[in-house]
Amino acid sequence: MTSAKDAFDKSAADGRAALVGYLPAGFPTVEGSITALRTMVDAGCDVIEIGLPYSDPVMDGPTVQAAAQQALDRGVRTTDVLRVVEAVAATGVPTLVMTYWNPIERYGVERWAADFASAGGAGLITPDITPDHSPDWIAAADAHGLDKVFLLAPSSTDERIAMTTAACRGFVYAAAVMGVTGARSSTSGLAEPLVARARTTTDLPIGVGLGVSNGVQAAEIAAYADGVIVGSAFVRTILDHPGDEEAGLASLRALAEDLAEGVRRG
């Protein structure tokens, strides 16, 4: 398995930021999500983030929640998520899962880490646990060499930034706004100072997410961050083409190419 850091390092060697793309597993179907995620890899995503659909997603806005709920309504299971991870990781692109904590605790933290590592997964992005409240996950991730990606927020104190970046492996996720996921019309002024504060505490790459929806925004963020993380905008391409997989994939591909071009301009 590869760490997300390998992809960030490779992008940096090319003189650009990395593009991180997100979709929930099982959306629109399990097979459909595999096809869509592979399309994102083909179109230029350097790192893939797979959402584990959850019933109570506190950090997600309506777009991602709607997609996750569709997946749940169609019966997606945690084991299906592992199957999607295996299929996407086989492309060679570092593949992480973004998940709320309860499904992992329910699956069994150690069991999850072992099965996830066996599937070729790189690590987890965990929006509702912080390093000071996740000793079980940190121990399991360390035992299996998995990336631990914790989030920073504009409200994070300097002390918490230092504590959080010290606990991360792979990359650091800087949330660009005080708010939930969802495409926004303009980029946030909060992200750049947050990235600057984080840089004083770590050599890890720093990715910026929440609210990015097009190549122009990606270029703006790529000017100061090591990675640009895009979720809701990808989800939207598929939500906007219900029942028309080809059209959804075409829209998805066009967006990924626009974003990939954006991170090269930044």
Add this chain to the structure above:
Amino acid sequence: MSGPSTTFEADDRGYFGGSWGGRFMPEALVAALDELTDAWQGAMADATFVDEFERVLRDYAGTPSRLYHAEKLSAQVGARVLLKREDLNHTGAHKIRNVMGQALLTKRMGKRRVIAETGAGQHGVASATAAAYFDLDCTVYMGAVDTRRQALNVARMQLLGATVVPVDSGSATLKDAINEALREWVATVDHTAYLFGTAAGPHPFPSMVRDFCRGIGDEARQQCLDQYGVLPDAVAACVGGGSNAIGLFTAFLEDEDVEIHGFEPGGDGIETGRHAATIHAGAAGVLHGARTFVLQDEDGQTVESHSISAGLDYPGVGPQHALLAASGRASYTPVTDAEAMEAMALLSRTEGIIPAIESAHAVAGALGVARRLGAEKGPDATVLINLSGRGDKDMGTAIEWFGLGGPGASQEGAE
């Protein structure tokens, strides 16, 4: 997780008994939760704040609430039944204690706006009331399903000046209202306080809400001693999230001879799967920021709960209750919708007190305890029930359940 605790207090990271509670929250809210923790601990150590809180409760909310000997009910069950009359508080429930405390703290923190979630509407009405009293802007999130079954309370909140936001996501009930309020809080945390409605959620809410509600038990314990010269043999309360219950129980935790009973919403019956008996039928997990008992499937997805009482219709429970259940200090037993409604009618007709359906769960369960203790110890055996709220808000449900409102219905409907 931290090491095991020897008391019923949370440790400094919010864990009860070392493993229940904690803070499973987005980093974006950690600074606000730290700020709230500091403010709450500072306020509780400040005699000026405590005096003001007690003054507001006394002069505005109407506490201490009475401890009433339900003599006719006692005669029926063969033991002394005492009712802690939280239904007589301003706004009709124990909830006013919690919100006046949190709203007073909001003022102390210099914030001008509050948000809240509500199920039955009791907490929403209390929050809107506190906001009006303290001159704060107020927005209340409420599941769309609940806005329909509690339309009267929606109107009350609006009359009090609050904005009510219906939540359509998920099951469109209390848990989804909490999700939506948390999301809004992430975006507005710099100027907005979240008046959490129950003793659940991330640290410090379980401890803070307990502290603001513990007057229920402190008053009841002293009233029982003053009026009867003894402690009760058992205390009882309904448990949804568990704020009224923990408010009562806290005063008796160290009284080892006092039985502590929580009664959970058993809905249509545990065997049907349509219930909200979180401790009885749930499993350890994380919901809304705390590790506690959660109704969930084998993948850790929250299972939709059901109760005839919107105020108990919640798939989680406060983490201190999880500790009390796991340690055996308190017992938690499900009471079905039908049993609760039977108790609602019984208390109405026997004592002339119409309880909230939430509280009727406690009455239904406690009467069984009273019969047992009466048989063991005689008629001086004492069971103290927290009557957490009044039933005005539930008349729509009662009309439907009992077929009330037509000619002769009052004689036949509830039999």
